Amino acid sequence: MSDRSFRFTHAITRAPAPSIVDGLRAVDTGTPDLAVMQAHHADYIATLRETGATVVELPALPAYPDSVFVEDTALCLPEGAVVMRPGAPSRLGEAAEMAPTLRALYGEVVAIESGHVEGGDILTTEREILVGRSARTDADGVAELARLTARWGYAVREVETPPGVLHFKTDCSLLDAETILTTERLAASGCFDGYKVIHTAEGEEACANTIRFNDLVLMPAGFPKTAERLAAAGYDIRQIGNSECAKLDGGMSCLSLRFTPRG
Template structure:
């Protein structure tokens, strides 16, 4: 069973009322909290439908972006790494996540360098390697520190680059199976997925690139029919989830959960 697409556990956090103050690259309007909560509930229910144990953490009003738990940690079978987010307002979110991961993992380590910044949204884990995209939120020091931490667990890290103007590496890509990546053309054109099968996102539907393969389902944001049909034609089971409100804060399917199967 693939550790990069099949999971026994997920951690999510409910959106807080303060979400209206969340970070965003472009202001397209404030999210509707009630609609975001409904979308989030559908997301959690879909993860649970696959048989996974889903830990739902309470809202953290002190941290407007805390619904986007993926940025706080990297979860591998052998252990978890607590990140050091590149957005100063989000540094406390990682500390809030740490005790929940320690309750589930025997090994939890942390990015601690004062000059290191790295967020989970820039990390794509495959069966072969851990791809980390340099971005405005992830710097060279953070990548180097992560490489030192995951190396003893047997994971090879490869640094790649997030396209200019794109928040996170995984804003533009996702893993569909052990050999297949869904990607925007602007990202795959860099050659970072050489050796993988690449399924292109339809032109004009770049926001559909951030999906998650969770057990036997591919969860993707609703509203991107061309990309949905391409994924279906490739033989995957697709579930569309409303994401209009998270998208106002540059959030997608992967941002909303930490997904893992800890080794005993």
């Protein structure tokens, strides 16, 4: 079994802009504090670097309040990158801004040109690419993604994001080649049949979005019962402050593009 879905040499991040206070949010739970977000972001980057990865830090884009959430702009695979077409109109320009950075790192970069897909709806495992239909990702976008990634030998499986959940990965994340952290409401759909699953603790559904990055699992701070479950399962956990990104429906995976380019 390979481990290309969670072992990486590179990550791309983007500094939060002062305009983050105008970022999109499903429910208004308060205005993000930029200084606190910057401190959390620095901790996040330091943790990625702790694994030996090269972290590309891109400058803030004040014209795009949500641009700190770089994951939505692209899907990065070893063979190449796919530039996304975000379903939120205010975020369309973010993908174009990311494309030059990807072209500098990859030999092949392609782009979604019909429908809409956001990276937060994509979970890449060792055996397949799961894509959740959501308010931001539609059938045409999923079909286009399947067509583009087929050249590299990937199988795309369309799944459903639970009602009221922004992105598929709001409710799940990859822990290793066979294991997925998921909320019970998402797992109940059967989309992870054939995988091992660890459920978030009751009342801690908001920590389902973690990332496995090399030997570490980065999870948002403040979810002790789920942290205990992950530690008991043998994972090396790093808890990162996420209070401000959470106000904009952002989590651990949203803040980086993670990959090992083959050239």
